[in-house]
Amino acid sequence: MYLLFPGRHHLMTSFQFSYLQNLIERGLYQAQDVEGEIIDQRHTIEGVVFAVTSANHSGTKRNPIPFYLRAMMIQEFCKELKVPCYVYGIDDVGHVPNFAAYTVKQIRHQSDLSLDLNPNNTYVICSTAVLNMYQELGYKVLPAELKDAQKQVFETELPWDMVEQIAASPQWQHDDSITLKIHASTQQIWQTYGLAEKVKNILSDPIIGEDGDITSSRDYNTYVRQMDEIAEIQFKETSPYILPGRIGDIGCAVGSWIKQASDDSKLRESDFYGIEVARQLFDICNQRKHNGEFSNPNVFFAQKNAVTSLVFEKNAMNTIHTSSLTHEIESYGSRNDLLSFIQNRYDELVSGGVWINRDVIGPENGDQEVYMLLTEEDGSNDAFDQQFADSKALSAHLKGLSTYSRFLRFAQDFRKAEKETVDYNIKEIDNQKYIVLKLRDAAEYTLTKDYTDNWYSEMHERFCFWSFTDWEAELKKAGFQLAKNSHAYNNPWITKNRFDDKVKLFTPDMQELPYPPTNALLIARKV
Structure with a gap:
């Protein structure tokens, strides 16, 4: 009989070692599965198979440690177990309902068909919701830390709980409440490769998402x-x-x-x-x-x-x-x-x-009040706020809106998740609708309005927070000297294709303003 132990395995615990050692020594006799059934016969354990999931991920909040270090940790962990142990990396393939079957197939393939795991020759060890996938395939599941599946009560901390405790503890090596629960093999690898500091930096990062990206809505x-x-x-x-x-x-x-x-x-x-x-x-x-x-x-x-x-x-x-x-x-x-x-x-x-x-780059004098005239003739002016579950459908709808109506959608969506607002009024002068707002917000819209393919992602992004003068001041504070070749400028392609015949800006007394700069090249030298 084989024991299949799937998981991300960023850390091995003392509980896991004792649990496995007991199963191996007793041949599963009197072990209890997640359904509460007692195994009433002995089985010779032929080996323990560790399926390390998300093996192709590292440096992310869900998977901070690379596969090769996880594999080394497991092999050290297994040295005292008196049966063969196998470690196979299982790449992340997204959210699929048959991931358990995929895992078993990968093990069979990677072992050159020598490990043909199935419900007749394998028990699965799992304490998370993943166990349901294996049960659907007919496998019996042993609970490890899981005490009550219905109430989600655990006998002790899960390995990931310990990862988070290490990341939160400045002196974890000297904290018995942590070290006594972590197997010596893990402590050795974590200390040798300085993993605590790396994991702490990754888990505490406010910008990066769980799977190592800034935004989850990017195509x-x-x-x-x-x-x-x-x-x-x-x-x-x-x-x-x-x-x-x-x-x-x-x-x-x-x-x-x-x-x-x-x-x-x-x-x-x-x-x-x-x-x-x-x-x-x-x-x-x-x-x-x-x-x-x-x-x-x-x-x-x-x-x-x-x-x-x-x-x-x-x-x-x-x-x-x-x-x-x-x-x-x-x-x-x-x-x-x-x-x-x-x-x-x-x-x-x-x-x-x-x-x-x-x-x-943002414009100088970004708080200046301007009157923005947007064309209503280049698209539809209906249902600017229509919602779509599909990003492609939303993109098609936004592309079909006029420049004026797309601004109304922009004002509704921009930085909404951050609880920020675009303050504006609409004034009609000589039968034309002018949007009255800050120059900075007008620049935000003109720079953002055409990124319809990733609309919701772009709605998080602020382009015009600093002007060229602001950048120069902040770089100087850090010790840099801004080279004379540094400059803010208008991208001519953007001006021709996104501004001309679509957007005009005026002062309150109706003096037309030039377009604000779109980009900056900052050459900062360390002095």
């Missing part, structure tokens, strides 16, 4: 395509300011900027370091590297969060590049997160090193 096919399309433009704009040596790209997305930089002969002796926190994008970066898409072999990627801590050594980098990242930190985190991010970049650069930051 990655669209996003990746957009990144590739603008990569050449981004590189040409930033390349004159790149200092060779150690070059980092934080928020590197799918590695497009690094790909362009690695082709530059002036940078052939440089090393490139891509930092990406979103698991989906990090996976794409590594796949591109495996495909040989980078002409420079010294390209390295890491899945890290640059907001809460350093991602490079202090005084180590010649150039750091970021693009369309700082506004996401402000949007999904806090102002303090953004200030920490700026200071971290300063600390990572060598003296004279440069941080090249390319992003959207």
Whole structure:
């Protein structure tokens, strides 16, 4: 008889060891399953099979520890068990009703058909809701920590409870209430690889979601395509300011900027370091590297969060590049997160090193009251607030709205989850409707209105929180000197395709205003 033990297995407990050891020594005799039935015969335990789920995930709140360390932990844990133990990584495949069957098939495949687990030769050990999937397949389930399945009462803490306790304890190694419950194998791996601090940083991060992304509403096919399309433009704009040596790209997305930089002969002796926190994008970066898409072999990627801590050594980098990242930190985190991010970049650069930051920008005098005239002739003016369960249907509806009606939808949705509002009035002058609002909010709308494919994701994002002058002041506080080549500007394509014949801005006395800047290139040198 085999024992199948599925789980994420970020930590092994003393309870788990005693439980397994008892099952093995007694051959399951007198063990009780989750239904309360007692096993009245002995079985020879042929082996324990650990199915490590989400094996392709690491650096996320649900899965902070990579599979190879989880596997090492389990193998150390099993050294004192007197039966063969097997560890198989089971990749996350999303929410599927037959994940238990998928797990068993993966074990059979990965073991070269030597482990054909089925209800006749296997008991499953599981204390979470996953046990229902195995019961549906006919497996008997042993409860481990689970004392009462109906009331969800447990005999002791679950492994994940202990992970959270370690993350919350500054001196967990000296806390008997923690260490006595964790198996020695786990303590060894956690201490050797400094996992407590890494896990603490990940779990306490206010920005990143459970599966390692900033937002759960992003369409990655669209996003990746957009990144590739603008990569050449981004590189040409930033390349004159790149200092060779150690070059980092934080928020590197799918590695497009690094790909362009690695082709530059002036940078052939440089090393490139891509930092990406979103698991989906990090996976794409590594796949591109495996495909040989980078002409420079010294390209390295890491899945890290640059907001809460350093991602490079202090005084180590010649150039750091970021693009369309700082506004996401402000949007999904806090102002303090953004200030920490700026200071971290300063600390990572060598003296004279440069941080090249390319992003959207807010207007000067953002609190100024303006009158915004939007066309009503380029789309429908009906049902602007209609709701859709499907994002594609919503996108089609938004694209069909006039620029005027889309603003009404924007004002309804923008930063709603953050309990922020867009204050505006509508005034009719000479039979035309003017929207009266702050210049900053007008700029937010004009910059956001065409991102209909990821509407709900974009509705979280604030573009215009700082003007160029604000940025200069904050960079100076951190110790940077803003180079003269830094500037705010209007993207001519955006002006032509998104503003002209759609948006006009006026002062209260009806003097037409120029469009506010759309982007900024900030060249910040460490002095």
